[in-house]
Amino acid sequence: MKKILPLLLAVLLSGALSAQTKQSKKTSKNSPNAAWVKNIPAEDVIKWRQHIHQNPELSFQEEQTSKYVEEVLKSLPNIEVIRPAKTSVIGVLKGGKAGKTVAFRADMDALPMQEETGLPISSKVNNVMHSCGHDAHTAMLLGTAATLSKMKDQINGTVYFIFQHAEETPPGGAIDIIKSGALKDVDAFFGMHVLPNFPAGHVGILPEGAASTAQDMFNLVIIGKGSHGSMPHLGIDPIVVGAAIVSALQSIVSRNVEPGEMTVVTIGRFQSGDAFNVIADRAELAASIRTTSEETRKLVEARTKEIIDNITKAYGATYKLDYIPTYPAIQNDAALNAQAQKSAAAILGKEQVFDAPMMTASEDFAYYKEIAPVSFVTLGIGEGAANHNPKFTVDESALQNGVKTQVQIILDYLNKR
Numbered sequence: 001m002k003k004i005l006p007l008l009l010a011v012l013l014s015g016a017l018s019a020q021t022k023q024s025k026k027t028s029k030n031s032p033n034a035a036w037v038k039n040i041p042a043e044d045v046i047k048w049r050q051h052i053h054q055n056p057e058l059s060f061q062e063e064q065t066s067k068y069v070e071e072v073l074k075s076l077p078n079i080e081v082i083r084p085a086k087t088s089v090i091g092v093l094k095g096g097k098a099g100k101t102v103a104f105r106a107d108m109d110a111l112p113m114q115e116e117t118g119l120p121i122s123s124k125v126n127n128v129m130h131s132c133g134h135d136a137h138t139a140m141l142l143g144t145a146a147t148l149s150k151m152k153d154q155i156n157g158t159v160y161f162i163f164q165h166a167e168e169t170p171p172g173g174a175i176d177i178i179k180s181g182a183l184k185d186v187d188a189f190f191g192m193h194v195l196p197n198f199p200a201g202h203v204g205i206l207p208e209g210a211a212s213t214a215q216d217m218f219n220l221v222i223i224g225k226g227s228h229g230s231m232p233h234l235g236i237d238p239i240v241v242g243a244a245i246v247s248a249l250q251s252i253v254s255r256n257v258e259p260g261e262m263t264v265v266t267i268g269r270f271q272s273g274d275a276f277n278v279i280a281d282r283a284e285l286a287a288s289i290r291t292t293s294e295e296t297r298k299l300v301e302a303r304t305k306e307i308i309d310n311i312t313k314a315y316g317a318t319y320k321l322d323y324i325p326t327y328p329a330i331q332n333d334a335a336l337n338a339q340a341q342k343s344a345a346a347i348l349g350k351e352q353v354f355d356a357p358m359m360t361a362s363e364d365f366a367y368y369k370e371i372a373p374v375s376f377v378t379l380g381i382g383e384g385a386a387n388h389n390p391k392f393t394v395d396e397s398a399l400q401n402g403v404k405t406q407v408q409i410i411l412d413y414l415n416k417r
C-alpha cells in the first residue's frame with residue numbers, strides 16, 4: 001500500500017479507548033465462538049512477526065520468507081501447502097463438512113529503505129525494511145491458520161490462507177497467483193492491512209465499492225528542437241510545450257471528472273535543460289494518476305492522451321508516451337463488508353470497530369475480484385509514523401485482535417446458514 005490519509009479519526013477515537021476496552025472484553029467473553037480464542041498462539045504470532053521483520057525481503061525476492069511461512073504451515077495439523085508462484089505460499093484447510101471456499105490474504109514483501117526506528121528488533125538487512133506492516137500481516141495470518149487448523153470439525157467448507165509475494169511492486173504478485181489457477185474455486189476473498197494512528201487493535205471497515213484507488217502512471221518525453229537562448233524562433237522549446245501540457249492536464253479533474261469523485265492527476269517529475277541560455281531539445285515528465293472507478297480511469301487516460309497529442313502538435317513538437325496502468329481500485333462487496341463488520345463486532349465488541357475512510361493508496365488485492373467478491377479491512381496499530389516511513393512501527397498488542405477478527409470472519413462466512 002502506498003499512501004494513507006486517515007489521521008483525524010484516530011484522534012476522535014482514542015479519547016474513548018479505555019472505556020471501550022472494558023466493554024469489548026465483556027462482549028468477547030459473551031461471544032458463543034470465543035472458546036477458540038485460547039487456541040490463538042499469541043506469543044508465536046509476535047515471534048513470527050519479529051523474525052520476518054528482522055529478515056525483510058524485497059518484492060519478488062521473498063525466498064527465505066516464503067520458506068519460513070511454508071515451514072510454519074507444515075508444522076500445523078490439517079494444512080496442505082501449495083506453491084502457486086516462486087515466492088508465494090498457500091495453506092489449504094479442508095473443514096469436516098462440505099461448504100463454500102473462502103480465502104484470506106496476507107502480503108509478505110518489504111520496501112527498499114533503511115529502518116530508523118532504533119528498536120532492538122530492527123531490520124538486519126541494509127536498505128530493506130518492513131515499513132508497510134506486511135510482516136504483521138504474514139504473522140497474523142499464520143496465527144489464524146494455526147487457530148483454525150485445530151478446528152477442522154467446526155468448519156463447513158475450505159479455507160485458503162494466501163501468503164502473497166510482491167504487493168509493493170507492479171505488476172504485483174496477486175496476478176501471478178490468480179494465473180496459477182490455484183484460487184479458481186474461491187467464493188470470497190478477505191484481506192487486512194495495518195494502519196497507524198488508529199487505536200491499536202481496533203478494526204476499520206472500509207467503504208463498500210471503492211475502498212482504495214486505482215494507480216496508473218505515465219512517462220512522457222517531449223521532443224523539441226534545441227537552439228540558442230537568444231534565438232527562440234529557430235528552435236522548438238520543449239519546456240514551453242511541457243508547461244502547456246502540465247496546465248492543460250489540470251483541467252481533467254476540474255472539468256472532465258464529475259465533481260466529488262476522488263481523482264488525482266499529479267505530475268511528479270518535469271526535467272529539462274542544463275543552461276540558462278540554451279533552449280533544450282527535450283523534456284521529460286512523469287505522472288501518477290489515482291481514480292476510483294473504471295469509467296473515470298478510462299476517461300482520464302483518454303483525455304491525457306488527447307491533451308498530450310494535440311498540444312505537442314500545436315507547438316510543432318513530437319513525443320513518446322508510455323502510459324502504464326497498474327493496480328485497479330479495490331471494490332469492496334457490500335454483503336461481505338457487512339459480514340466483516342458483524343464478525344469483528346461479535347468478537348471484539350462493536351466499540352472496537354469503526355468506519356474507516358477510503359484509502360488513497362493502491363493495493364493489488366483488488367485483482368482477486370476477477371475471481372470472486374472481495375472485502376478489505378484495516379487494523380489500527382496505534383500512534384506512529386505513516387506506512388513507508390523509515391520510523392514506521394507496529395504496536396504488537398494489536399495483532400491478537402487481528403487474528404481474532406480473521407478467524408471470526410472465516411468461521412462466520414463458512415458457517416452462515
Ligand SMILES: [Zn+2]
Nearest residue numbers: 001002132168
Ligand atoms: Zn505499502
Ligand SMILES: [Zn+2]
Nearest residue numbers: 001132167193
Ligand atoms: Zn502494504
